[in-house]
Amino acid sequence: MPVCGFLIAHFGWESAFYFTGIIGVMWSVAWFAVVYDSPAQHPRISDAERNYLLKALPQDNNTKGHMPAPWRAMLRSAPVWAIIITHGASVFGYFTVVNQLPSYIESILHFNIKHNGLLSSLPYLGKYLCALASSVLADSLRRSGRLSTTAARKLFTGFAVGLPGVMMIVQAFLGHDRVWSIAIFTLALTINGAVTAGYLGNGLDIAPNFSGTIFGMANTLSSFGGWLSTFMVGELTHENNTYEQWQIVFYILAGTYLLGALCFVTLGSGELQPWNSPAPAATRQEEEPLNEPLQPPQQPHNKV
Numbered sequence: 001m002p003v004c005g006f007l008i009a010h011f012g013w014e015s016a017f018y019f020t021g022i023i024g025v026m027w028s029v030a031w032f033a034v035v036y037d038s039p040a041q042h043p044r045i046s047d048a049e050r051n052y053l054l055k056a057l058p059q060d061n062n063t064k065g066h067m068p069a070p071w072r073a074m075l076r077s078a079p080v081w082a083i084i085i086t087h088g089a090s091v092f093g094y095f096t097v098v099n100q101l102p103s104y105i106e107s108i109l110h111f112n113i114k115h116n117g118l119l120s121s122l123p124y125l126g127k128y129l130c131a132l133a134s135s136v137l138a139d140s141l142r143r144s145g146r147l148s149t150t151a152a153r154k155l156f157t158g159f160a161v162g163l164p165g166v167m168m169i170v171q172a173f174l175g176h177d178r179v180w181s182i183a184i185f186t187l188a189l190t191i192n193g194a195v196t197a198g199y200l201g202n203g204l205d206i207a208p209n210f211s212g213t214i215f216g217m218a219n220t221l222s223s224f225g226g227w228l229s230t231f232m233v234g235e236l237t238h239e240n241n242t243y244e245q246w247q248i249v250f251y252i253l254a255g256t257y258l259l260g261a262l263c264f265v266t267l268g269s270g271e272l273q274p275w276n277s278p279a280p281a282a283t284r285q286e287e288e289p290l291n292e293p294l295q296p297p298q299q300p301h302n303k304v
Contacts, residue, residue: 070210083215089161093164094189160193163191168251205270207275
C-alpha cells in the first residue's frame, strides 16, 4: 500500500492496478513451479530431503476414501458455530477497517494520497507480525502443558477479537485526533492478527477430517460480511460524511467484535469431536436362525 500511494500520486490510479496485477501473475507462476501435492511428487528435491520429509510429515495414504460430511452433527455442534460466528464477526471488522480506512483517513483526517497509502499499510504489517508471534507463543504454551488446546484457542481468540472491540469504542471518542486515530487502527488490526493462534486453526482441532468444510461455511458468512460492511458505511456516510456518522460505524464494529469474542469463549472447544470419525461398520456374526428347530446331534455309528 505505501508503493501504491506513491504510484497513484506520480503515475495515476491505473498504475496501482498494473503493479499489483503483475505481482499476482509472478506469484502464481512461482507457485505452480515449486508447489506440489507431496514431497514424493516434487521433481527438484534431493532423495535425502524427500525421505526426511516423508518420514517427518504425516502422509495421506488414501485408505479412508470419500468420507461423507456428517451435516446433521456439524450443524448441531456448538464448537462449529463458534468458529463460524466468530470468523464472520472478525472478518466483518477487518473488511470494514481495511476497506474504509483510506476513505476515513482522507475525508476525516485529511491526509494526502501518499501519506494515506503509508498509513493504511501499517495495520497490515502489524497484523502479519502479530500472526507469526502469536502462533509461535500458542504452540509453545501448548507443548509445555501450560495451556490446553481449548484454553489456548479461547485465550487468543478473546484477545484477538475482543480487544479490537474495546479499541473501537476508544476510537469513537478519540478518532477525531490524527495521531490517536492511526495508532488505534494500527493496534486494533495488529492485535487481530492473533486469530491465527485462536479460532482460525480450530477446525483442525475439533474435526481434522472436515476442517475444510467447516471453514468453507465460515468463509461463506464472512464473505457476506465483506459486502455488508461496505453497504453499511456507504449508507451511513454517503450524504453526511462526518465524524459523528463514523462514530456509529465504530460502535457497530465494537459490538460485532465483542459478540464474536464472547461467542467463541462461551461455545468454543479444542477437543476432537466424536463425529469427526465415522462409526465403524458393525460386523455381522452368523447366528443360528431363531425360527428353525435345533437338530439333535448325530450319534456315531459303531461298526460291529
